[in-house]
Amino acid sequence: MWASGRTNRESKMPLAGLAGYIVVFFSLxxxxxxxxxxxFKMQYPGLYRYDVxxxxxxxxxxxxxxxxxxRAAFTALRLRSITGAGVKWAVCVSLFFVAYQFIGTIVIGEELRFNLDFAANKWIKGVILVGFTEEILFRGFLLQKIAAYINFGLANLITSLLFLFIHFPGWLALNMLPATLFLKIALFAFIFIFSMMQGYVLKKTDSLWVCIVIHSINNLAANALGA
Structure with a gap:
C-alpha cells in the first residue's frame, strides 16, 4: 500500500471531501x-479534564x-496488535524522544528534574488520551487518506505540516508560545520532526498502537520534566 502511494479505491476519500474535512476540523x-x-473549563471542569x-x-x-x-475502523486505522518488531520500534523511538526531552531541558538552562507527581489533568489529557486522539486523526486517518493520492513521503510531509499547524490555536489562545525566537523555532522543528518520524514508524510497523505508545511516552517525559 505505502510503496505505491495509493490505497484501494473503496477507501479513497474524495479529494474535495478530504480538503473539506481538514478545513472544517481546523476551523472548529x-x-x-x-x-x-x-x-468550558470553568463551567465543566470534570469534562474538560477528560478532554471530552x-x-x-x-x-x-x-x-x-x-x-x-x-469499513472496520480498527483495520482501517491500523489499530493492530504490536509485533516483536513493533515493540523494538516503540522502545527505540521512545528512548530517542525521552533523551531529546532531557537534553533540551539542559540546553535551555532549566533545572533537570523528573517528577511524575503532576496534575491529574496533565495525566489524563497530556499523557493517557493525547496519543490516542492525535494519532487516530493524523497518522491513522489523514496520513492514509492523503497517501491515497500522492506518494508516502509527500503525504507524510503534508500531514506533519498539518500536525504542526493544529497546535497553533491552543498555543495562541493560551499564550503558550516560548518567549524567544530560538525556542519558538526549536519547538516548531520538534513537533514537525516528531510527526515525520511517527509517520515512518507507522509505515515500518503497520501498527498505530506503536505510534500511540511513543506519543504518550514522549508527552509523559515532557510533563514530568516540566512538572
Missing part, C-alpha cells in the same frame, strides 16, 4: 480554543466517517 478547533475552551471536546472533534468524526465507508 480554532473556534473552540479561542471562544469556548476557557468557559477533543474526543468529539478529533476522534469521533473519524469513526463516523469510516462507518459511512462501511
Amino acid at each position: 478547533w480554532t473556534f473552540y480554543n479561542f471562544e469556548v475552551a476557557s468557559v 471536546v477533543k474526543l468529539l472533534l478529533w476522534t469521533l468524526p473519524v469513526f463516523v466517517y469510516l462507518k459511512y465507508e462501511n
Whole structure:
C-alpha cells in the first residue's frame, strides 16, 4: 500500500471531501480554543479534564466517517496488535524522544528534574488520551487518506505540516508560545520532526498502537520534566 502511494479505491476519500474535512476540523478547533475552551473549563471542569471536546472533534468524526465507508475502523486505522518488531520500534523511538526531552531541558538552562507527581489533568489529557486522539486523526486517518493520492513521503510531509499547524490555536489562545525566537523555532522543528518520524514508524510497523505508545511516552517525559 505505502510503496505505491495509493490505497484501494473503496477507501479513497474524495479529494474535495478530504480538503473539506481538514478545513472544517481546523476551523472548529480554532473556534473552540479561542471562544469556548476557557468557559468550558470553568463551567465543566470534570469534562474538560477528560478532554471530552477533543474526543468529539478529533476522534469521533473519524469513526463516523469510516462507518459511512462501511469499513472496520480498527483495520482501517491500523489499530493492530504490536509485533516483536513493533515493540523494538516503540522502545527505540521512545528512548530517542525521552533523551531529546532531557537534553533540551539542559540546553535551555532549566533545572533537570523528573517528577511524575503532576496534575491529574496533565495525566489524563497530556499523557493517557493525547496519543490516542492525535494519532487516530493524523497518522491513522489523514496520513492514509492523503497517501491515497500522492506518494508516502509527500503525504507524510503534508500531514506533519498539518500536525504542526493544529497546535497553533491552543498555543495562541493560551499564550503558550516560548518567549524567544530560538525556542519558538526549536519547538516548531520538534513537533514537525516528531510527526515525520511517527509517520515512518507507522509505515515500518503497520501498527498505530506503536505510534500511540511513543506519543504518550514522549508527552509523559515532557510533563514530568516540566512538572
